[in-house]
Amino acid sequence: MPGLGEKARYASLRNRSGTKGTNSLSGHTFRHKSAGAFGPDLAKKLSQLVKMEKNVMRSMELVSRERMEVAQHLSIWGEACDDDVSDVTDKLGVLIYEIGELEDQFVDRYDQYRVTIKSIRNIEASVQPSRDRKQKITDQIAQLKYKEPNSPKIVVLEQELVRAEAESLVAEAQLSNITREKLKAAFTYQFDALREHSEKIAIIAGFGKHLLELVDDTPVTPGETRNAYDGYEASKAIIQDCEDALTNWVTQNAAVSSKLSTRARTLSQRRKNATRGEGVDLSHQDQPLGDRESGLWIPASEHQGNGYEEEEDELDAPSTVATETRGREEERPVAA
Template identity: 80%
Template sequence: MHRTYSMRQSRAPTASQIENPPPPSSSTKAGRLFGRSNFGHNFRKTTAGAFGPDLAKKLTQLVKMEKNVMRTMELVGRERMDVAQQLSLWGEGCDEDVSDVTDKLGVLIYEMGELEDQFVDRYDQYRVTIKSIRNIEASVQPSRDRKQKITDQIAQLKYKDPNSPRIVVLEQELVRAEAESLVAEAQLSNITREKLKAAFTYQFDAIREHSEKVAIIAGFGKHLLELVDDTPVTPGESRPAYDGYEASKAIIQDCEDALTNWVQSKASVRSNLSVRARTLSQRRKAKAEGVDLSHQDAPLQGERDGWVPASQHGEYGAEDDDDEEEEVHNGESRGRLSAAAEEPAAA
């Protein structure tokens, strides 16, 4: 029997990908100066926030910790694919029903590994959006520093030389610095709220899609297990001939169809608010008009359609100076193994 490892022969986009176009490949999938060891994880975590503006240090550390999370998810995806192939190879030497079912289970587990790979790409949308908040924080820090510096100079002059004519000049500069700082702080406040909501919408949408697709695979995996005859036999007794090849192929096809046709708008799991939560989620504006927050779990369709690579953001020209250890591209292929074209051998 020829073994199969990947679920789909064709690479046609799924309904979910049509509804929400996939983002660019995650930046964590590039080559790494430190390879795939834990050294890179520890290096990023210990050095994150050690440099750069004070205002952006905490978010810088969060961004680096999220990179560690994504590295781990990448590793999980690769390991699942290896496990799937090993399970299928082990099943070759078993009875026909076990051999066929383990082959198809390997297909499902391999697909779970590929879902992890796709999940990393969508999760990176969240991380890059959080990065944009970090960049804004870094850009606001100079205005804060300038205002504080002028304030300190004025206080020092008033202590040493209260009649110094330079005090008037510095006070005028302080007025201008405060005006610039007010503009920068307002922009930071507005952009932080906008990007925070966008970032976690990306993350929760990705988690929701990934989790439901994994649940779909688990359900069809249990259907495959029903094809294994676990009735005890006595020594010397033979089991009935296995006739489940077509059934196992049909189950795999049904699983493929379910994954291909899954869309966010028809998700099975719904987060319905209670009456109390819905009431508390009301927010009153100046004219006492309510804003119901209970329906704000729709995907950011417009945001996804207008996805811009990180390199095209204004602050991203040098924003990966803290990621320099990962800029060496190793040309690693991330393509799927193609499914075998041959049909499973009959009993």
């Protein structure tokens, strides 16, 4: 979190967006229409989803940068106000800046969800050739039976079709298994990230309201002088408490819990083995797939196939829109 009482801490914001580039919102329509226009039929719809999620990430990244600039200008505006308003707006700027930082971090974790979904698309693309081969042999057999019903090639092709169908069955089974695994992993990443982000935003909002209590909004008559402001130490303590709450937040202590009703829990139990009558209780699937506290969380930058730079591959439409690499700056305001 930025250092307290140092308005110059926001000066670096003017240069922060240099490595990320300018958000190209005008390219969203083009990318949305062109996504999935090329490549195997099986992967087209998912390719479009991956492209749309990329647009969502770029929009969130823009919001993050603008939120930080809002923090800067709130602090600048408050400088010319009375002591209490000046101090509180300065500290509110700190909190809003932190929201921008959290949004920036959320984009990284959202990208991990998107990359995992993208891996399903790649698997789907690898299955398409086996489907095409099976269909091609089937068409050849049908054509020969129509033109040359007694052709010896029919027997050979039928044997090839048996092998092609066997290969296709294996590929389809792998696709089915991987799709389910990756789907659950991808949305676990997203929901864990959403949960942490939302809870931390709620923490900041709560401490922001505590700051507002330091502003004396009692009406005064013309010529009347307000009591001298003495809340500087209190505002600093509130900011420190907020920082401690954010630092110490862990999933296990989340304030919001999603508990299933008895009916929902019963309906969500599925039979795993009809003979033994074993079931799968989904009511406890609230646990995160991996988090920073457990050391199992994989940073988005280390995830294979991560980043915007890999979007222009054989399954994506060629684009004239400049690609944007998501960069992570090391520069962060130093706490006082």
